[in-house]
Amino acid sequence: MQTRRFGALAGLAAAAVALGVAEAVAILTGATTSPLVSVGGVVIDSVPAGVKDFAVSVFYTYDKLALTIGTIVVLAVFAAVIGILATRRRIIGYLGIAVFGVVGIAAALSRHNAPWYAFVPTLAGVLAGAAVLRWLLSHEAGYNATPEERRWFLRAAGYTLAAAAVAGFASRWWSTRRGVEADRAAIDLPSLPPDTVAPLPPSADAGLPDLAPFVTPNKDFYLIDTALVVPQLASEDWTLRIHGRVEKEITISYRELLKRPMIERYITLACVSNEVGGGLIGNAKWQGVRVADLLDEARPKQGADQVVSRSIDGFTAGTPTAVLRDGRDAMLAIAMNGEPLPIAHGFPVRMVVPGLYGYVSATKWLVELELTSFADFDAYWIKRGWSAQGPIKTESRIDTPRDGANLHAGEVMIAGVAWAQHRGISKVEVRVDDGPWQAATLLPVPSIDTWRQWTLKWRATPGRHRLTVRATDNGGQTQTDAVAPPDPDGATGWHSIDVAVS
Template identity: 85%
Template sequence: MHTRKFGALAGLAAAGTALGVAEVVAIFTGAPTSPLVSVGGVVVDSVPAKVKDLAVEVFYTYDKLALSIGTLVILAAFAAGIGVLAIRRRLWGYAGIALFGGIGIAAALSRHNAPWYAFLPTLLGAAAGAGVLHWLLTHEAGDNATAEERRWFLRASGYTLLGAALVGFAGRWWSTRRNVEEDRASIELPTVAPNSVAPLPPQADAALPDLAPFVTPNKDFYQIDTALVVPQLTTRDWKLRIHGRVGKELTISWDELLKRPMIERYVTLACVSNEVGGGLIGNAKWQGVRIADLLAEARPQPGADQVVSRSIDGFTAGTPTAVLQDGRDAMLAIAMNGEPLPVEHGFPVRMVVPGLYGYVSATKWLVELELTSFADFDAYWIKRGWAAKGPIKTESRIDTPRDGSNPRAGEIMIAGVAWAQHRGISKVEVRVDDGAWQVASLLPVPSIDTWRQWTLKWQATPGRHRITVRATDNGGETQTDAVAPPDPDGATGWHSIDIEVK
């Protein structure tokens, strides 16, 4: 019994060493070459779309953290098993480490734009893990070991595992932050011409408790993407290539991009995975260069009805070319709410396209625009069953009072937000229980590309009540009450809350 326990501990220490060494090596080869990152990336890219939807539903924006933790738990179980097998026959332990290394190497080399040396972190980590396993098994404290021998083994294994974990965490932190934050902090944003700034109406924000502010702070803006580790790309290394079915291929550096005319606009972005009443939506002030101006220079050729945007990590989104040329303020954004893009939101450059869900338009860490056609290429989420074109639907949400809350009787304020990007909101109506629809007051907005706050005063009476909201866009279309899930092109239905007035 003692032998199996010590074998499992030896396996854990070996695996911890392997991962710790790999993370340190990844400081020099790049965070995406880490075995945890590369294997996790393969998992993210390979699991069915419904599994991803479930992960977002259950874990919200912490889905990738949950994947990382789950991967570590599975790895720990595998490592413990390797250690137990190695007690019986040491060759089995080495074979298990070799299997672990082979999977990591294959995953690292399969990633988008993987360098030839992507295998090094896993290879060197596996070698270190095998060395630790050999060392510990040589001093293995079996059933006949003395108390002192067992204490030595426990201390050696524990210290090895703890040291490997600390080294691994330090390596991960350093490899993902070593240059980019300093680069971002040094950026001086170019000035935007006065006629290219969209002023914010002074009464756009009701500033009520629990009501989402008109401008979402960067730290609170939702994050949904497929990157297991946030890509780290400096402005020095950034380049944008525009190619494909174009009359003129373009390559633009960061310095060249900053010399181009800039616009500043408030735009609301929404994730297609957002449930009715959900929080995967936010509004920010973006600064950047019009995509239409770049396309005009590149001269799209006949039949090029899709612009495929690519991230540095290989993610793709397909946007209708016509949408990017129809006059809306689609841009390559370099700033968010007056500061350079946060790394988590796409630094140094991302796409912002009013009126489309993010999965077909809002590519972060952007490095490439390819003119092609919908008939010739399916982007990342389209291959997984989502609709090829994702116009945002007319929706609304109640923010206050909160669902399940217990306000006191008397006059209370019902408030929330409504959105129909690039169409705009013309009316919001609220119904209490089975009563008549009441027209809410709408706050002013800088453009039709943002959400709109709404408010309604209500004389609350004691008892249980259900409050429902619906919105109508500027085209006269009222949001449907038909309930539909996010898959394949966005959730629908009216948002309702239940409260009990005291």
């Protein structure tokens, strides 16, 4: 039993060193060449849709952190078992490390736009891990070891584990410090003529506690994507290639993009994974170049009914070509709420398309637009069973009071947001218990492409009450009460909360 414990500790120490060295080398070769990142990326790309949906529903926006932790746990168990087996036959330990190396190298080389040297971090880690395992097993404190030998082994393994952990975390921290934040901060956004800016009505925001502000601050805007590590793409290295079924292929640099005519619009984005009443939605002021202008210049060929937007990390989203050319303010965004795009939100350039869920339109770290057809290509989420078109559904949410709140009898302000991007909201109604629907007051909006705040004064009476909201869009379509999950084309149902009044 004691020999097995020491073997497990030796295996853990060797694996920790392998990862720590690989992370350190990845500082030079790029974060995406790290075996932990590349293997995690392969898992994200290959995991069934149901598993991904479960991860988002359970871990919310921390799903990728959960994946990283889970990968480390699996690796730790594997390393401990290999270490135990290696106490019987040393070759098993080396074979286990070799398996780690093969998996890591294969994953690194398989990533989109992977450099030829993507294998280097994993190889360096494997060699270091094998050396540590050999060193510790040559001093293994087995059954016949003296107390001093056991103490030496525990100290050596413990110090090795600690040093490897520090090296790994320090490497990851340093790689983020070497990012493109300085480049982003140096961007001088072009000024816009007044007629290209959408004015914000002064009374668009009720300013109530707990009510989502009309404009979502960048730091609070939801983050959902498939990138395990946020891509760091400098503006001077950025180019956009428009190709495929076009009469004229186009390549644009970031400087050239900044010189093109731009617009600034308030647009609400929503994630298809958002549950009824959920928070995977936000509204921001975006600045960018109309996608339609670029497509007109490229001249799509007959049958090119899909525009595939591709991220630097290989993620793809398929958007109907007709939607991008129907007059709506679909854009290649360079700025968010008056500042260059935050790195996590797609710096230098991302797609913003009002009226469609993000999985078919809102590609971050954009580098390609390929004209193709829905019959010929399925984008990332479509391969996993989601709907190909993804129009946003008419929805509403109660923000205040909060679910489960304890209120005092008397006048209570009920408020929330409703949205039906590119159709707009014409009516919001609230019901108390099983009473009649009451029309809420709608606050003004700059366009039909944003969510809309609403308020209703309620004379609360003592007891427990259920509050329910529903919205109607400008096309006369009232939000359905039929409950459906996000998969495959967005959740439906009425949002309800329960409150107690005393």
